[in-house]
Amino acid sequence: MRSLYKFLFFHFLTCFGLEETIGSEIIHGKKVPEQLMLYMASVQDSSGHHVCGGFLIAEDLVVTAAHCQHGNPTNVVLGAHDLNKIDNDTNRYTAESCLHPRFANSRTGNDIMLLKLSKKVKMDKNVQKIRFPNSDIKIKDNAKCRVAGWGFTRNGGKTVNVLQVVDVPFVNLKVCKAKWHHFGLDLPDSAICAGGYGSNKGFCKGDSGGPLVCGGMAVGVVSFNMRNNCDYPTIPNIYTNISKYRHWIKDKKRECKM
The missing domain is CATH 2.40.10.10 (Trypsin-like serine proteases)
Structure with missing residues (x-):
């Protein structure tokens, strides 16, 4: 059964792919004032x-x-x-x-x-x-964080020239792992999740590498989501846990x- 999950997952990737396209815009966000997120x-x-x-x-x-x-x-x-x-x-x-x-x-x-x-x-x-963690992070489920970038604002859209930001809810890692396991992918322990699930907000093509900011601290690095799946909500967005x-x-x- 595990092999079947993996086969179906990689078949899914062949059709839809992961958000690994270089340069990843923000979904349902707003322009960042010039004096913020410097x-x-x-x-x-x-x-x-x-x-x-x-x-x-x-x-x-x-x-x-x-x-x-x-x-x-x-x-x-x-x-x-x-x-x-x-x-x-x-x-x-x-x-x-x-x-x-x-x-x-x-x-x-x-x-x-x-x-x-x-x-x-x-x-x-x-x-x-910006500060980054000097110890393992402890963030409450559904805590409001934010992600910013110059990427797509919708599926099939285009990048923008003015920096955009959106608030995203922090997703419990066990819940996140379970959602991704359903598609045959076992997330590493170095992953954290926010947005893209239980929310109509998140990142998309062009935001890769940007920070997930919680409490004024960079806690994650934009890594991947499901390509052509920027209209949400389906599966949590994945970030690299900086504290690790x-x-x-x-x-x-x-x-x-x-």
């Missing part, structure tokens, strides 16, 4: 094309999703909520990727990557870093160099 980063390729979201955790370090590596990220834009209003001299930074060594694909976990910036960012009214990688992040702060 840690948000647009991760871009060498041509200046937005491929993923990310967030600043130190003066020279941005967190994003490991699967974003497929988009060949070489640049990070900070301090620009509107991607049509980028000053390359002040907003753009070259970056080197530090991929988690055990990452294989989003479904098996370790979907986290650090981007080491070529120079330190000056914290000011346009750019600020806090020691790795701290080590990479020293080791990851340009």
Whole structure:
């Protein structure tokens, strides 16, 4: 029976796929005021094309999703909520990727990557870093969190230039695992879930790598959901639990160099 579940799951993926497309917009969200969420980063390729979201955790370090590596990220834009209003001299930074060594694909976990910036960012009214957990997180079921990005706003839609944000409910991990197990996927313990189930809000194509923010702290990294399933509610959205990688992040702060 387990083999049958897996066969049906991968058949489902063949037809519909997982949200692993590089660059993932926000469903039923709203524009982010320019003075808020100043840690948000647009991760871009060498041509200046937005491929993923990310967030600043130190003066020279941005967190994003490991699967974003497929988009060949070489640049990070900070301090620009509107991607049509980028000053390359002040907003753009070259970056080197530090991929988690055990990452294989989003479904098996370790979907986290650090981007080491070529120079330190000056914290000011346009750019600020965000805190991340220094211990295992404990978040109540249905707690209101938020996710932001420049991705699709609906199925078959398109990305936007102005940063969007939406509130999403935190989903109990046991419930989340059970929902995904029904489709033959056993989520890793490093996953956390929010939105996409019991809610008409969540992320979609183009928001990958962005943060799940709860209580003013980045607790998750946008990883995947069911492609063509951004109209909700069906199965919870999946994020990488940052607290599981806090020691790795701290080590990479020293080791990851340009």
